[in-house]
Amino acid sequence: MIEATGLTKHYGRTVAVDNLSFGVGEGRVTGFLGPNGAGKSTTMRMILGLDRPTSGDVRIDGEHYRDLKRPLTTVGALLDAKWVHPNRSARAHLRWLAAASKLPYSRVDEVLDIVGLTAVANKRAGGFSLGMSQRLGIAGALLGDPRVLLFDEPVNGLDPEGILWIRRFMHRLAAEGRTVFVSSHLLSEMAQTAQDLVVIGRGKLIYQGTVDDFIANATENTVVVRSPELDRLTELLRADGVSLVADGDAIRVSGVDSAAIGELAAANKIVLHELNPQIGSLEEAFIQLTGDTVEYTAHTDQHTAPAEPAGATEEAPPA
Amino acid sequence: MTALLATERIKLFTTRSPWWSMIMTLGITVGLAGMVALTHAGDRPLTVEHSQFGSQFGLMIITVMAALAVTTEYRFATIRTTFQAVPNRTSILLAKTAVVTGLAVVVGEITAFGSWAVAKLIDGGPELSIRDSGDLRMVAGVGLVYGVAAVMAVAVGILVRQSAGAISILLIWPLLAENLVGLIPRVGDDLRNWMPYVNAGRFLNGVDPEMPLSAWGALAYFAGVAAVLLGTALVVANRRDA
Structure with a gap:
């Protein structure tokens, strides 16, 4: 159970997350949806205690992340697959993580096997493709056999095979009764993986509930x-x-x-x-809800030539 | 704490940089000692101090190694993975400092005694024998100076978070800034007496009576500056976003 109350984060004068309150239920896949720049990654970093909230608070099973004993055994997370030293081998990367969490080294080989990286375990992580890096990141998240898993845009940039693998993996984790909180700006992806949704735009909560209700209400x-x-x-x-x-x-x-x-x-x-x-697609619902909260709107219908007097701005559809 | 030390030990030795640093430090210091001994000519005999000619270069390599041990973590964002696994930033950063410092001390002792042994083997003069506490300090003290310098480098690395910046500061400071301070009129010499690396040098090479600190006092002062820097770095690391 992840519970955020009034979570707020300012970077200078930019408000990245604005009074955000939501809950992530146990044993379910909850999608964390929002356009790019909506504050998803910032929220995830605050959940993990990496960034300090300007105000508000987020707890995992009632505790702050920094108070967790051996946190990797409670929460596994993959925020960025590139958070690996390129000259360190996959096995060495997992070994130091295991040491930090007082886990036996045999667990390293187990998770390498689960994600299918056993054959390249001693190769340097810098030479890995994005798909392999993603698998290594997931191995790290699974290392402590945690109840709660956080993934930030896990399918971003992956080929179809990689996407399918991640999607199946999420289902498997949820079927094992784990809490999965996964962010994405790809709505179709969420429709296939998530049961619940937390939707944000410009750092504010737009919707929280089930995927079905979201589609029914918004379209x-x-x-x-x-x-x-x-x-x-x-x-x-x-x-x-x-x-x-x-x-x-x-x-x-x-x-x-x-x-x-x-x-x-x-x-x-x-x-x-x-x-x-x-049935209205998730995309339609999403655009309807977040249309006016997109941080960086590209005016595709606008002429690239210098401004014309009329009809040059095509706004996103209103919510 | 043992788990954290193991964590940082695995991290340090599973990249190539510390290995290269160790080999280079050993090669340069011992190599220079050998060259000094081989090319030595003239009336004045070769001394223990001559055998430690290369220690300044070794100090720079160790400083770079220690700074990189931190700044590469920021560069590749493994510091985030680290804080995710160990949210108590103070304890894991202290563990890193301990491991890097430990390596620096060991490398310092090996290279210092190695240099002395090579010079002694080649030259064999009586002045090369370690006869008093000053001679011993000159050789065995190198490891301690390397250790404190490593703490300094880790602290600057945490504060600056960026390899080029941290290394520039750490090399320009002892090579340039501490010497230029002496050029300031009137107060320059007094200020110079309180420069950290000047004191590290005095610990190794001995002090004159008019200097404010004893040899061990000079080392304590050098270590004190490093401790203050590290304390500041830990406070900053706890406050800011990873």
Whole structure:
């Protein structure tokens, strides 16, 4: 259980994290979502006691990180896979971590085996690919067999095979009953890995809850309907005051669920060829919620030439 | 604390830099002692002091090694991994200081006695015998000076966090700043008496009666400056974000 209350971090006049309160539940994968620069990494560093909060407080199982005895046996973390001396071998890197946590060296070989780095254990970490570095980082996080695991953007820059491996790994860790807190700006990734979400933008909490609720609340659900008697169905729906738009040879109905449309069609003996609820994507939900909190907005529609008088700024869609 | 010492020992010896530093220190000091002994000519006999001619160069290499032991941790951000594994920054940084200092002392003793032995073997003059406490201090003291210099380097490394900056400060200070201080009118000589590396030199090579500190007092003063620097570095490291 990770609990942040009123967590705030200022860097000079920049507010990186702003009065952030959230909880990460036990034995679940919680996604930590936000655009780049939203304060995810800063928050993770504060959880680990690396950065000192300007105000507020974050605890793990009720304790501050700095008060944990042998912290790697409680919390394993991979914030940056490059936090390794390039001339030290993978095994040596894990050995000093094991020594610091009073863990037996046999554990080093165990975790090397778990992440599949046994064959390159004595090679210098500086020569590792990003995927291998990421695996070494995960080996370090698993070293103390911790209940809580923190990962900061673990799939960033990985190839599809690496992404798949990490995703499966997260599921495996959660299935073992561990608490996993994983940050990402890739929403589709979170939809596949996380059950709960903590969403932040510009250091502020935007949403906390389950992934399903997030999608349901933040997106407008529509139903695509196809029928040979589309005109009659359209009239009936319009008579009920339902809003709909024509979409080729189908209609897109919003505001009512598929069950209601199906019952209406059945009651009026209208044949349906398709009744397809469209669940809003996580991307859409995310953009809707965080659209105006993105730290560095690129105005893609803007002309790169010197400013024109009108219509040059295309703002992100409002929340 | 033993676990922390083991941690820092593994860290230090699993990179190449300390090994190269040890080999270079040994090669340069003993090599210079041999050259001095071989090329020595003239009426005045070769002394114990001559055999330690290379110790100043060894001091610089040890200083660089000790500073790098800290600054590379900041450069590759392993200091963060370290503080993650051991949130008590004071204790892990003290463990690092202890390991680096221990290595510096051992290297200092080996190179000093090695230099003396080589000079003695080649020249064999009576003035090369270790006859009094001053002679012994001149040789055995090298390890102590290297040790204190290592503490100094670790402290500066923690404060500066950057290899080039830390090494520049650590080399320019004894080579340039402490000598230039003497050029200041009126107070220059008095100030120079209280420069840390000047005192390290006086501990090894002996003091005149008009100097403010005894030989061991000079070493204590050198060590005191290092301790104050290290204390400051620990306070700073605890306060700032890793």
